[in-house]
Amino acid sequence: MTDPSAAAASTRWAWLRGHRGMFVGFAAVHAALVLNSIPLRVVFGAQPFGGPDYQTHFQHTHTLTRALAEGRLWVYDPMMLAGYPAGLFFDVDNKAHFLFCTVLHRLGVPLATAFNLFTLVSAIAMPISLWLAARLFGVSAKAQAWTFGLGVLLWHFESLIRFFWGGGMISFATASHLCVLVLALFWRQLGASPVRGGWVALLVLLPLALLTHVWSFAALAGPMIGLYLARARGLALAGHARVWALAALTVAVNSYWLWPALTHMELMAPSHKLGQATPDFFFYDLLEVFVDPLTTGFVRQRTLVRTVAVLAAIGTLVAWRRARAPALRFAGGTLLWLFGLSYVGALLPLVPATEPYRFAAPMACWAAVLAGPWLADNLTRKTWSQVPASLRGLAIGLLVLLAPRVYAQLATFLPGVDVSPMGFLQSAVLEEQFFPSMRLRPISDDFQEVAQWVRAQPDDGRILVHYWALGEYLRWATDRPILGGFPDRRTIHEQANLFHWTDSDERYGDGLERYLQTFNVAYVLMSVPHIPAIERRLDLLEPRGIVGGRYRAYRVRRPSGYAARGSAEVKAGLGRLAVTAAKPAPGTEELVLRFHWLAELRCRSGVPNVDCRVEREPVEGDETGFIRVVGAPTLPAEFVLEQGR
Template identity: 90%
Template sequence: MTDPTAAAGSTRWAWLRGHRGMFLGFAAIHAGLVLNAIPLRVVFGAQPFSGPDYQTHFQHTHTLTRALAEGRLWVYDPMMLAGYPAGLFFDVDNKAHFLFCTVLHRLGLPLTMAFNLYTLVSAIAMPISLTLAARLLGVSARSQAWTFGLGVLLWHFESLIRFFWGGGMISFATVSHLCVLVLALFWRQLGAAPARGGWAALLVLLPLTLLTHVWSFAALAGPMIGLYVARARGLALAGHARVWGLAALTIAVNAYWLWPALTHMELMAPSHKLGQATPAFFFYDLLEVFVDPLTTGFVRQRTFVRTIAVLAAIGTLLAWRRTREPALGFAGGTLAWLFGLSYIGALLPLVPATEPYRFAAPMACWAAVLAGPWLADNLTRRTWSQIPAGLRGLAIGLLVLLAPRVYAQLATFLPGVDVSPMGFLKSVVQEEQFFPSMRLKPISDDFQEVAAWVAAQPDEGRFLVHYWALGEYLRWATDRPILGGFPDRRTIHEQANLFHWLDSDERYNEGLERYLQTFNVAYVLMSVPHIPAIERRLDLLEPRGIVGGRYRAYRVRKPAGYLVRGSARVEAGLGRIAVSAAKPAPGTQELVLRFHWLQELRCRSEVANIDCQIEREPVEGDETGFIRVVGGPTLPAEFVLEQGP
């Protein structure tokens, strides 16, 4: 007779051993790793995350939240870089993050919490996005479980993806998995069996993906256009209408930021500095050889999970070729497209502006979707039993040789964890300060001490800040005028930043005095690396000690003031500059301010029957130029410069 209890127990254990059990196990691992890397006490704390790029994006969010309250989608910010258009170019990788924060903030959540929650949501969604993409491609439930697991490993242990969300480039980390879902859904909708509600989902997801990061366009365009062209003849009129309607809606949703950006292209400064990988970097990544942080963005390469995903994806494509799976062409073409962008894009026209190495992240995510079927078919007891006995020892030996690489992935990204008896890789764990992505933290004490020092200084001029993340932080934390911030802002206004790039600059030497005067620098905050050419100029700079335990503070001995010609009292705030007690330069009815000119600025006189106009004043070494105010017929004693329509 059969024992019912034993049968029930056997069924229960079979359920756990199946794909549902795999999902459960991977989900538990993911939850633990997320809570370790993104502590809830930090998410719901009073400070935004402290990663370098998080400071840039929170500064954008903080600034544009204030601008939106005044009805502006972008704003002239006279307190950064001597005046620049915030929200016009540089935050095209922060639009969805900003909207997410805006909605939650208006619902009553503190802005910092809303900002931090975005990363937590993206982290949770990563393996889910990949799994849904795998399901849309029609693979088995067990294959989907393996894709889910690879998604977990990629998010936590792949160096590029971890660098993105750990350092603050959360928007591209997010589109790396959103793009995969959009591509799979688009393929499904143009196939023979569209998913119910699939077009509606695309109408939400595709515009959202472009809002999340503008360069998602490059990842999506090739595969989506290629698929549409390939399927065009077989589509009914309604199918064509859906595709073009999807494109039109995507443009319309993004038009509110796209149109202002396109109409101000003369202010853009394209850069090919970061993420410029050549084909050789494929081999560097394969061997986990670190070459250039400006390309790969990390001080150690950890690409083992990416490599496994790509190899398994190739295995799936070969199997699909034998069985003539419908998804073969699109799946292989998309993988090739993302691979080409990552390792060949820097050699092509236009593509270098996208920092193309970044596309290795969505490539890894797409590979994880394709890898599931091969892993499901081959990582089984049956496969192991089919290996000849003579080769099993070799297989075990290869696995043993891979163990150090597996350990390196774990040790690098799990600070405080050292499972090796001898601790031979303990140094990797102890070097957490070199890795911005180990565990997300709130603003550090040294930053807050610097902010307190800055706020206590007399308002004599601008603060030139060497470390760019500190510059971004000080802009939102103190509301004092800053020259600094992220060095690759893609706008000509960044020329006001002496530390735009740490290459040799004549302004570090003979041109330093003219630079300090031109931009009315009153204080300088230096960090590492040391730039002796600047710090030895004690004829210009007065040492003020160490601030925050590590930043060397200097006061400029003779601040130039905010006026090039004429005299006045100046008070600057977001979107406006108020001028009082104005006196024109001798022999003229004009005065020149050391603030960047912007075409949208308008002069509003506070004196009856006297008008004023704004003109551009050329400045040597600065393409933007300063603001010249001309009176009509005489210069008003009080006026306000405001951003017009």
């Protein structure tokens, strides 16, 4: 006779051993790791995350939230880089994040909390996106579970993806898994068995992917266009209409930021500085060899999970080729496209502007979707039982040799696991400098101390900030005029930043005095590495001690004021400059202000029957030029420069 209780217990254990148990296990691990790395007390605290790029994006969010309240989608910000167009170019990787924050903020959520929640939502969604993509390919439930698990491991233990969301490049981390879902859904909708509501989902997800990060276009364009061309002959008229409607809606949704950017291309400064991996970096990644932080963005390479995903994906493609699976060409072509962008894109025209190594992240996510079937078929007891006894020892030996690499993944990304002296040194110094930590934290105390010091100083000139993340923070935290911030803003206005990607700059030497005068620098905040050519110029700089425990503060001995020719008092705000006590340069009716010119600026006189206009004043070493105000017929003593609508 059969024991009913034993049969029930056996059924429960079978459930736990099956794909449902795998999902539960992976989900539990994911929840624990998310709560460990993204503490809820920080998410719902009073401050945004303290990572370097988080400061850049929160500064954008903070500035554009104020601009949107005035009805502006982008705004002339005279408090950054002597005046630059915020929201025009540099935040095209922050649009969805900003909209997310805007909606929540208007619902009563504090702006910093709304900003932090985006990262938490993306973290939770990562394995779900990959799982849904795997479902769309119609693979087995067990294969879907393996894909879900790989999504968990990639988010937490793959160095490039972890660098993205750990340091603040959360938008591309989000786009990496969102693009995978879009590609799988598009393939399904152009196939023989489209899912109900799939086109509606695409009408939401594709525009959202572009809003999340502009370079989603590069990841999506090749595979989607290729698939459409391959299926074009077999599509009915309605199918063609759906595809073109999808493209049109995507452009329409993104046109509110795309059109202003395209109409101001003369202000753009393309850069090929970051993420320029060449084919040899594939082998560096395979062996986890760290070469260049400007390319891979990390002080230690941890690519084991990515490598496993890619190798297993290749195994799946081989099996699909034998079975003549309908997804073979699209799945393999997409993997090849993303691989090519990552490791060959730097050698092609135009692609270097996208920082192409970044596409290794969506490549890893796509590989995880394809890897599930191979892992489900081969990581089984049956497969192990089929390994010849003579080879089992070799297999176990290889697994033992792999153990240190597994440990390295855990030690790098779980605080407290790496207790070696070198591990402690890298965690305490390198990781603190280049990305905040393996656990997201709020604004550091040293930043807050610097902000307090800045607020206590007279507001009579700009503050030149060496460490770019501190510059971004001070812009939103103090509302003081800053020269600094992220050094690769893709706009010509960044030439006002002395620390804009310069290995050697004549302004560090004999040109330093002219630079300080040109941009009315009143204070300088220096960090590591030291630049003796600047800090030894005590004829120009007066030391004011150490601020925040690590930043060396200097007062410029002779600030030049905001008027380059003539004299005036200037009060700056978003989209406007209010000028009082204006006096023209001798023999003219002109006043030149040390603020960047913008074609949209208009002059509104505060004196009856006296008009004024804005012209561009050329400045040596600065393509943008400054503002020249010309009186008609005489220079008004009071006027306002405002950004036209």
